[in-house]
Amino acid sequence: NAGVTQTPKFQVLKTGQSMTLQCAQDMxxxxxxxxxxxPGMGLRLIHYSVGAGITDQGExxxxxxxxxxxxxxxxLRLLSAAPSQTSVYFCASTLRGGADTEAFFGQGTRLTxx
Amino acid sequence: DAKTTQPNSMESNEEExxxxxxxxxxxxxxxxxxxYRQLPSQGPEYVIHGLTSNVNNRMASLAIxxxxxxxTLILHRATLRDAAVYYCILRDWNNFNKFYFGSGTKLNVKx
Numbered sequence: 001n002a003g004v005t006q007t008p009k010f011q012v013l014k015t016g017q018s019m020t021l022q023c024a025q026d027m028x029x030x031x032x033x034x035x036x037x038x039p040g041m042g043l044r045l046i047h048y049s050v051g052a053g054i055t056d057q058g059e060x061x062x063x064x065x066x067x068x069x070x071x072x073x074x075x076l077r078l079l080s081a082a083p084s085q086t087s088v089y090f091c092a093s094t095l096r097g098g099a100d101t102e103a104f105f106g107q108g109t110r111l112t113x114x
Numbered sequence: 115d116a117k118t119t120q121p122n123s124m125e126s127n128e129e130e131x132x133x134x135x136x137x138x139x140x141x142x143x144x145x146x147x148x149x150y151r152q153l154p155s156q157g158p159e160y161v162i163h164g165l166t167s168n169v170n171n172r173m174a175s176l177a178i179x180x181x182x183x184x185x186t187l188i189l190h191r192a193t194l195r196d197a198a199v200y201y202c203i204l205r206d207w208n209n210f211n212k213f214y215f216g217s218g219t220k221l222n223v224k225x
Contacts, residue, residue: 004157033211042215043158058211090157099146099205100165103213105157 002026006091006106013081013113021076021109023091029104031094032074033058034066036087037108043090049074050097081113118202123220126192134187134219136202141182146205149176149187150215151198158201158215161187197223 007022025032033048035058045058049068063085065077074093078085089109094101119137126132138147149161162169162176164185169176175188189196201218 006157031211035213037215040217043213045211045213048211092157097210099144099207099210100163101210102160102163103150103158105159107157108155110155 004091004093004104004106006089006109008109009107010110011112013078013111015081015083015113017081019078019081021078021089021091021111023074023076023106024072025074025091025093025104026072027093027095027104028071029093029095030071031097031101032068033092034064034074034076035090035092036060036085037090038087046076046089078111083113085111086113087111117214118204118216120200120202120216120219122217123222125222125224126189128194128223128225129191132189132192132196132221132223134189134200134202134221135184136186137184138202138204139183141204142206144207147176147178147182147185148203148205149174149200150203150213151196151200152215152218153198158213159198161200163205192221192223194223194225197221 004025034046035043044060047066049055091106092103148163150158152158164176177186199218199220201215
């Protein structure tokens, strides 16, 4: 059981470039989410999905796209990278929605936009 | 966001118990109390959660005050691998996707 796997671990982009951050889970979880972690800001929700084919925006969705074609995968696309998107990105999954669920996080992707 | 207050840092000796406190005086009746920890350059890791009653699992125990305005995470025998930043967060049913981690408590474990 690998849990939640994120790739790549590190990435440097030039302003204006696009890229996809990959996230996969092997626990058959319904819910998957993307967060960014910045110093002093905690975790901020970017996008989330409640199941295959269903996605919705979180607190800070601008500049990011997601899709969920399978239960296992939830990629995050940066359309045109900006320095403000320099951050650590975490993907998380839960078996279902709810305040009483355990969230599993990936190891993170450290992104630098220059 | 419902806020929690934790000490910035704590220190413990290896193989001794550690009590990590958290104040959450504005907690609502349906908020769950969760604890996560994060090692350097790692993703957050779930530790334990509870609503009203004390909870135990293989990693830790969670003691919840009767008025629910505070809680304590108990690591029964600290190891060097337990050195991390510990976050106490509240999750409510309307915003369960939100994790307000705040600054947490940095636990240092001395050999």
